[in-house]
Amino acid sequence: MNSNTIKLHRHPLSGHSHRAELFLSLLNKEVELVEVNLANGEHKSEAFLKLNLLGQLPVLQDKDTVISDSNGILVYLAETYDASGEWYPKNPVVRAQIQRFLSIAANQVANGPAAARLVTVFGYNLDHELLIAKANTLLQMLEQHFENNNFAVENKPTIADIALYTYIAHAPEGNVSLAPYVNVTAWLKRIEALSGFIAMAATKVGLAA
Ligand SMILES: N[C@@H](CCC(=O)N[C@@H](CS)C(=O)NCC(=O)O)C(=O)O
Missing domain, CATH: 1.20.1050.10 (Glutathione S-transferase Yfyf (Class Pi); Chain A, domain 2)
Known part of the structure; x- marks a missing residue:
């Protein structure tokens, strides 16, 4: 794992987070999972709101690119990392x-x-x-x-x-x-x-x- 590794801010019981985790795994992409503590409101902290003003998981960080919204993350990952083009065909x-x-x-x-x-x-x-x-x-x-x-x-x-x-x-x-x-x-x-x-x-x- 290095500074170029994709980071996914997530919670293990969040289905929206799992969407992103599942697709990263299907694409065989290495990811650093960053746990966000929903129980203590970490997703509404100043630091997290800088990543996503909605204060929601998941958020993906790929070097300088920050993407929130699970479906937005799926589109980004498909367009950036799916060499086959089959997950999001250009039709x-x-x-x-x-x-x-x-x-x-x-x-x-x-x-x-x-x-x-x-x-x-x-x-x-x-x-x-x-x-x-x-x-x-x-x-x-x-x-x-x-x-x-x-x-x-x-x-x-x-x-x-x-x-x-x-x-x-x-x-x-x-x-x-x-x-x-x-x-x-x-x-x-x-x-x-x-x-x-x-x-x-x-x-x-x-x-x-
Ligand atoms: N449309 C968003 C919904 C994300 C969402 O609802 N995330 C939940 C966790 S599964 C969350 O962060 N809830 C806390 C809140 O809304 O305050 C997406 O697809 O990412």
């Missing part, structure tokens, strides 16, 4: 289709299964039943999509799959069962079979533990 229609799923990840995923998990893992006081219902609405849509598609876009793995993966795989931690969703489960297994795949720690243990 306008494919890019538009990928963007659609990045938007779904930032909206329906964040406000459904990810938020349901905030209640159980992080102790947030939110309307859990509503979030579980929203997660199921999303999963029903994805179940239909994966009936005829092996991956999110064009039947090949792209950053769209990475953006969707973590919070769908960990939905059961938020009391959202994946049992009815056989096509979604098969898609998760296809991601997990990719060379370089790494899992996020599975836990129900909250921040205080």
